[in-house]
Amino acid sequence: MDRIDAMRVFVRIVERGSFVRAAEDLGLPPSTATDAVKQLETRLGVRLLQRTTRQVRTTLDGEAYYRRCLAILNDIEEAESAFSGALPRGLLRVDVQGTQARRFIVPALPRFFADYPDLELFMSEGDRFVDLVGEGIDCALRTGEPKESDIIARRIAMLPxxxxxxxxxxxxxxxxxxxxxxxxxxxxxxxxxxxxxxxxxxxxxxxxxxxxxxxxxxxxxxxxxxxxxxxxxxxxxxxxxxxxxxxxxxxxxxxxLPETPPSPTPVYVLYPRSRQLSLRVRVFIEWVAKEYASHSGSIAATND
Incomplete structure (x- = not known):
């Protein structure tokens, strides 16, 4: 495994708090994830992770390295996407409210995959608070005004x-x-x-x-x-x-009482403040915003 791939493995382990879950996300054997971190620690000469039977946490050096890895991996993705022919690829994890998914998202997915054939999508359903980083979710769609301060919320629609x-x-x-x-x-x-x-x-x-x-x-x-x-x-x-x-x-x-209707409900895309948006998340957000706007029952409203 080259150095860049090892960084990707390390970042996912930190975000998921588990070697096993990170390996599952990336389609790797757990032993491969373990070996990747060992190679990084040997090369750097520092301990990056503290392992217990229940948790995996970064050391101080590991936290600093994690931030550097995020910046490097984001720069690589930005550089590759700068070419006009570059298309997003890989697995995208989103969490949605089921009724809206069936109304706005699922019917349009054939067009989405036709435009982005190298993307895979895992779509979970819920309307609870989601720990985006801890649960390995790239973004979530939620209605109502978000309360969390550690996320970025982009409003994509207003539902009458x-x-x-x-x-x-x-x-x-x-x-x-x-x-x-x-x-x-x-x-x-x-x-x-x-x-x-x-x-x-x-x-x-x-x-x-x-x-x-x-x-x-x-x-x-x-x-x-x-x-x-x-x-x-x-x-x-x-x-x-x-x-x-x-x-x-x-x-x-x-x-x-149609003359005094309830106020429209805002729909937001939420994603972690700690991450720069990857190309695959950016294209999904732009696509889903257009899908909501294309329906007469929703009012486009895109602001950060």
Whole structure:
């Protein structure tokens, strides 16, 4: 293994905190990863990693070397990508919210792979906090304003939201007429994964955000269950419009209070602040931003 490849192995071990996981990521036997680090330590004459039965950590020299390796590997990738014929290659790991992936990303993947035939994509699903470096993820797509300070967040879209209920619900409780006259109505609670609390309904009134919390007999923390409960007439819900387009068209759900809709939900691509963006991550971010923008149910919004 040459010196550059050994650096790549070392960087992945540091980021994953494990020889075994790093070797799996890179498609190498664990013994090869171990030998690569031994060769680096012998060449440099310093100890780079502290190994225990549970963890692998950098020494002070190892941390400094890791930062240098990142810079060198990024420079190499930049130099190679500077040529017009250069295409990104290798494995790209992204974490996405499943409903959005099925709506915006998966249908367009044949075009993505046609444009970038040397890329492989591993796409995991979730809406929890992700340790991007520790879990070996290159970038994640998330809705809502990010709270983490050690990441870079690029906003790629704004998803229009809508208030809906079933015809059965409206038949029992009446069609809401005003956002501030909802006495006698109820909502289905949605618990925030960030705070654990039930989110209020929100309405944009002359450019000002207003919130209302209604009685609820059911609270959930999953998007599919949230919508299914509304279809059963259990209360008002607020969701991205794209997720209920078919329900609205077929009458399973009805739009309520369209003159005071919820504020749109931002979609961000998150990636580690400690890393310079690789070519494969850059092309994915640009591609996914265009895919969101190409749908009439989303509003393009690209700012760092």
């Amino acid at each position: 939201e809508v208030t809906v209920a079933s015809a059965n619900y409206i038949g029992r409780f009446g069609h809401p007429q005003r956002w501030d006259a909802l006495d006698g109505h109820r909502m289905i609670g949605f618990r925030s994964s960030a705070t654990g609390g039930v989110l209020p309904l929100e309405f944009m009134v002359n450019g000002t955000r207003k919130t209302v919390t209604l009685p609820s007999t059911l609270a959930v923390n999953g998007a599919d269950t949230y919508k299914a409960a509304a279809q059963q007439g259990l209360g008002l819900i607020q969701v991205p419009r794209y997720s209920v387009e078919q329900d609205l068209a077929e009458g399973r759900l009805l739009e309520c």
